Amino acid sequence: MLILTTEGKQFDGLEEQSILDAALKSDLVFEYSCKNGQCGVCKTTLLTGKVVELQAQLALTDQERREDKILTCCCAAATDLEIDSVDLSALHGIEIKTLPARVSHVAYLSDNIVEVRLRLPPTANFQFIEGQYADVIWNSIRRSYSIASISSEKEITLLIKRFENGQMSDYWFNKIQANDLLRIEGPKGTFFLRDAHQPLVFLATGTGIAPIKSILQSLEQDANYQQGNPITVYWGNRFPEEFVWQADFHKLKVDFCNVLSRPVADWAGETGYVQDIALTRLSSLGNTVVYACGSNAMIQSAKQQFIASGLPENRFHSDAFVQSF
Ligand SMILES: Cc1cc2nc3c(=O)[nH]c(=O)nc-3n(C[C@H](O)[C@H](O)[C@H](O)COP(=O)(O)OP(=O)(O)OC[C@H]3O[C@@H](n4cnc5c(N)ncnc54)[C@H](O)[C@@H]3O)c2cc1C
Ligand code: FES
Structure with missing residues (x-):
C-alpha cells in the first residue's frame, strides 16, 4: 500500500504495521509520543483511503472520528492512503538504538522521586534532541522516561516518580x-523545541519537568543562542518537597512559577492548576508557543483551554506521561 502525505512525501505501508512505524521505517518522522493510542499527539486527518485499527484509538473523540481523524500509531493502511502528516526533518538522522546501560548514580531527591544516571558504552554514539525520551528495559519490563540531561553529557539522566505498586x-x-545492567531503546518522541526565537511557555506536572530541564539547559549552553523573548515555566506538584530542581542559569532569563495543586501552610507560591495559572497570567498569547509535559489530564485540559483562548493547535506541543500497556 502506498501512503502519501499532503507535503508530497510517500512511503510503503503494510497491513500489520502502524502508519507511524511504517513512516519511521522509511526515515520519515511524524509527531508522536506514547505510541499506544492514549496521548493523541499522532492525530492526523485521513484524506483518502481506508485504515484498519491495530489498537484502540483511545484519544479520539466521536466528533474527531466523524471528521476522519486517525491516530497514526494505532492504524495501518488497508488501501492506498493520503494523510495530512508533516515530516519533522529536525529528527532526520537521529537513529533509534537499543543499547546496554549501566546504572552509574542513584539519588533519592524526595520520598517519591529518584534521579538515575545511566552510563552507555563509550562507542554507543547515542544522539538525541533535548526533550526526547527513551524506553528503559529491565527484566522484560519496558517503560518510557524522558531524558533530563543534555546531549553533550556523557551519561543520560532520568527523573523518575514512584507509582504505588508499580513494577518499574x-x-x-x-x-x-x-x-546494574539495563537496556535502553531510543531516543524516541517528537517533544523538542521547534524554534527558540519565540515567547515560550512550558507547563509541567511532576517529573514532567525532566525534558523541560533538558531543553532549557541546552539553550543555556548554546553559545549561538541569544534570548530575545520571554521564557516562562509553570511547574505543578502536589507537595512542596516535589520541587526537586532549582534552575541555576547565568545566561537564560526564565520566569519560574511553582504551583501547588492544593494549598498548604507556609506556601508562598501559586496554588491550583498550571494551565489555569498560566492563562490567568498571560496578558496576550501573541506568538507564544506552549510545550506541556506530564500528566495526560493536565495536557488535555491545557490544550483545550489554550486553543479556546486563541492558540493555534500547531503551537501546542506535548508529551503525556501515560501508562505503558
Ligand atoms: C513518553 C513517556 C515519557 C515518560 N517519561 C517519564 C519520566 O520522565 N519520568 C517518570 O517518572 N515517568 C515517565 N513516564 C511514565 C513511565 O513510563 C511509567 O508509566 C511510570 O513510571 C509507571 O511505571 P511503573 O512500572 O512504576 O508502574 P506500572 O506497573 O505501569 O503501574 C502501576 C500502577 O500505576 C498506574 N500508572 C502507571 N503509570 C501511570 C501513569 N503514567 N499515569 C497514571 N497512572 C499510572 C497503573 O494504572 C497501576 O495502577 C513516561 C511515560 C511516557 C509514555
Ligand atoms: S496516541 Fe499515538 S502517539 Fe500517543
Missing part, C-alpha cells in the same frame, strides 16, 4: 544497585 517503581525504589 519497585525496581527504582527498592531494588536498584549501582552498576
Whole structure:
C-alpha cells in the first residue's frame, strides 16, 4: 500500500504495521509520543483511503472520528492512503538504538522521586534532541522516561516518580544497585523545541519537568543562542518537597512559577492548576508557543483551554506521561 502525505512525501505501508512505524521505517518522522493510542499527539486527518485499527484509538473523540481523524500509531493502511502528516526533518538522522546501560548514580531527591544516571558504552554514539525520551528495559519490563540531561553529557539522566505498586517503581525504589545492567531503546518522541526565537511557555506536572530541564539547559549552553523573548515555566506538584530542581542559569532569563495543586501552610507560591495559572497570567498569547509535559489530564485540559483562548493547535506541543500497556 502506498501512503502519501499532503507535503508530497510517500512511503510503503503494510497491513500489520502502524502508519507511524511504517513512516519511521522509511526515515520519515511524524509527531508522536506514547505510541499506544492514549496521548493523541499522532492525530492526523485521513484524506483518502481506508485504515484498519491495530489498537484502540483511545484519544479520539466521536466528533474527531466523524471528521476522519486517525491516530497514526494505532492504524495501518488497508488501501492506498493520503494523510495530512508533516515530516519533522529536525529528527532526520537521529537513529533509534537499543543499547546496554549501566546504572552509574542513584539519588533519592524526595520520598517519591529518584534521579538515575545511566552510563552507555563509550562507542554507543547515542544522539538525541533535548526533550526526547527513551524506553528503559529491565527484566522484560519496558517503560518510557524522558531524558533530563543534555546531549553533550556523557551519561543520560532520568527523573523518575514512584507509582504505588508499580513494577518499574519497585525496581527504582527498592531494588536498584549501582552498576546494574539495563537496556535502553531510543531516543524516541517528537517533544523538542521547534524554534527558540519565540515567547515560550512550558507547563509541567511532576517529573514532567525532566525534558523541560533538558531543553532549557541546552539553550543555556548554546553559545549561538541569544534570548530575545520571554521564557516562562509553570511547574505543578502536589507537595512542596516535589520541587526537586532549582534552575541555576547565568545566561537564560526564565520566569519560574511553582504551583501547588492544593494549598498548604507556609506556601508562598501559586496554588491550583498550571494551565489555569498560566492563562490567568498571560496578558496576550501573541506568538507564544506552549510545550506541556506530564500528566495526560493536565495536557488535555491545557490544550483545550489554550486553543479556546486563541492558540493555534500547531503551537501546542506535548508529551503525556501515560501508562505503558
Ligand atoms: C513518553 C513517556 C515519557 C515518560 N517519561 C517519564 C519520566 O520522565 N519520568 C517518570 O517518572 N515517568 C515517565 N513516564 C511514565 C513511565 O513510563 C511509567 O508509566 C511510570 O513510571 C509507571 O511505571 P511503573 O512500572 O512504576 O508502574 P506500572 O506497573 O505501569 O503501574 C502501576 C500502577 O500505576 C498506574 N500508572 C502507571 N503509570 C501511570 C501513569 N503514567 N499515569 C497514571 N497512572 C499510572 C497503573 O494504572 C497501576 O495502577 C513516561 C511515560 C511516557 C509514555
Ligand atoms: S496516541 Fe499515538 S502517539 Fe500517543
